[in-house]
Amino acid sequence: MRFKFTPTQRAELTADLRAYLQSGAGTEATYEAARRCVETTKAGTRCKGYAVWDAPEQKCASHLHTKRRTQAERGTDPPVKKRRAAPTCTCSAYKFIHRLGKGYCRHPDPPLRIHPTPAGKRKPGKKRRRAWNELRAKLGS
Numbered sequence: 001m002r003f004k005f006t007p008t009q010r011a012e013l014t015a016d017l018r019a020y021l022q023s024g025a026g027t028e029a030t031y032e033a034a035r036r037c038v039e040t041t042k043a044g045t046r047c048k049g050y051a052v053w054d055a056p057e058q059k060c061a062s063h064l065h066t067k068r069r070t071q072a073e074r075g076t077d078p079p080v081k082k083r084r085a086a087p088t089c090t091c092s093a094y095k096f097i098h099r100l101g102k103g104y105c106r107h108p109d110p111p112l113r114i115h116p117t118p119a120g121k122r123k124p125g126k127k128r129r130r131a132w133n134e135l136r137a138k139l140g141s
Contacts, residue, residue: 039063095119 005013037047037060049060057064088097093104093111096119100107104115 034058037063 035050036058037049037051038058039047039060041047047060047063049062051058052061052064055064087100089100089105089107090097091105091107091111092114093106094115095117098105104111104113106112
């Protein structure tokens with residue numbers, strides 16, 4: 001569907017469109033200037049990086065974080081964080097080792113009920129699925 005405009009209407013729309021685009025371009029340029037880093041480079045020119053969001057100063061990441069790791073720190077990997085295992089319990093609520101206070105276990109109090117599942121009947125999980133499938137293939141089931 002095409003609109004038919006008179007030459008006067010077309011001129012008015014064109015003028016309105018130009019004014020709209022020019023006003024938007026000025027706003028965008030102002031916004032971009034406000035987001036630029038205020039520091040200067042080693043060459044003496046203004047930095048072209050954008051400022052970090054919510055930073056106290058209007059600086060880019062390289063000018064905001066000036067402290068770097070030493071040569072000795074860079075040569076070593078950061079220490080590996082080991083996950084601590086949850087404490088386990090061997091009360092009579094379950095016939096297998098379980099976590100403290102979970103399910104029927106009321107550690108340190110005696111359990112209200114005893115779970116009927118015998119020890120060693122755990123279903124295969126994601127980690128054991130490949131071994132479980134190999135075993136099933138060997139047995140032919």
